[in-house]
Amino acid sequence: MSPSADSIRSIGILGAGRVATALARRAVAAGYDVRIATAKPAAEISLLAEIVTPGATAVDAADLARTDLTVVAIPLRKYRDLDPSHFAGRAVVDVMNYWAPTDGELADFEADHRTSSEVVQDHLAGALLVKAFNHIGYHDLEADHRPAGAGDRRALAVAGDHEDTRRAVATVIDRLGFDAVDAGPLAAGRVLQPGTEIFNGSHSAAQLSGLLAEACAGARV
Numbered sequence: 001m002s003p004s005a006d007s008i009r010s011i012g013i014l015g016a017g018r019v020a021t022a023l024a025r026r027a028v029a030a031g032y033d034v035r036i037a038t039a040k041p042a043a044e045i046s047l048l049a050e051i052v053t054p055g056a057t058a059v060d061a062a063d064l065a066r067t068d069l070t071v072v073a074i075p076l077r078k079y080r081d082l083d084p085s086h087f088a089g090r091a092v093v094d095v096m097n098y099w100a101p102t103d104g105e106l107a108d109f110e111a112d113h114r115t116s117s118e119v120v121q122d123h124l125a126g127a128l129l130v131k132a133f134n135h136i137g138y139h140d141l142e143a144d145h146r147p148a149g150a151g152d153r154r155a156l157a158v159a160g161d162h163e164d165t166r167r168a169v170a171t172v173i174d175r176l177g178f179d180a181v182d183a184g185p186l187a188a189g190r191v192l193q194p195g196t197e198i199f200n201g202s203h204s205a206a207q208l209s210g211l212l213a214e215a216c217a218g219a220r221v
């Protein structure tokens with residue numbers, strides 16, 4: 001079941017790389033109970049968590065199922081490692097991108113006309129998946145956050161097929177220091193993917209809304 005907009009207290013982050021640790025630090029700063037995991041046992045990343053994401057707790061991947069929201073921040077080529085039973089019925093943020101120049105060509109994504117998040121959603125059957133945080137670099141997560149109402153606040157989009165989950169993730173985006181813009185269904189994530197104007201730039205909420213409307217009309221999503 002999707003959490004309601006204000007009910008998210010704990011955030012689980014799968015991955016402890018560049019974007020995962022940047023998100024973990026922002027989420028700790030925003031007051032969330034943050035747990036972080038990789039495929040390794042918790043004990044193997046606890047020192048990293050202590051030093052790189054102080055305030056976040058290292059856990060085993062299976063324990064992320066006890067959090068209100070799970071963020072998947074691993075290389076996309078590993079998505080089939082994700083055990084669907086850990087995600088079914090749960091709110092999940094997919095921050096992953098398919099970018100062949102760095103990921104190499106991945107047959108699952110080359111052969112499929114859908115967005116990478118729709119392919120991931122298929123694998124994670126039953127998960128309430130949203131695409132968010134994919135179009136901001138890890139360094140910008142640290143540099144660009146602003147309090148609500150700041151004139152230069154950057155906006156981030158959230159796309160997903162479950163309105164309640166989009167709304168809940170929008171609240172998280174706001175608490176992390178960004179304006180959230182509702183992009184609509186998961187398929188609309190096409191206009192957030194690498195190579196798009198939205199992916200390549202930094203935008204205010206008004207600019208992002210305009211770009212989304214324009215891009216979605218062009219892409220007919």
Ligand SMILES: NC(=O)c1ccc[n+]([C@@H]2O[C@H](COP(=O)([O-])OP(=O)(O)OC[C@H]3O[C@@H](n4cnc5c(N)ncnc54)[C@H](OP(=O)(O)O)[C@@H]3O)[C@@H](O)[C@H]2O)c1
Binds near residue numbers: 017039040076
């Ligand atoms: N970098 C950015 O600025 C950015 C921004 C937005 C979105 N993204 C997307 O976010 C994803 C992660 O990017 P990144 O740059 O943060 O990657 P990264 O620095 O290479 O980190 C990847 C992390 O995923 C972990 N991992 C790998 N396989 C796993 C598995 N099967 N289960 C659990 N954890 C696993 C790795 O742990 P080990 O080291 O133990 O393997 C590592 O901690 C990519 O899809 C990327 O396109 C990146």
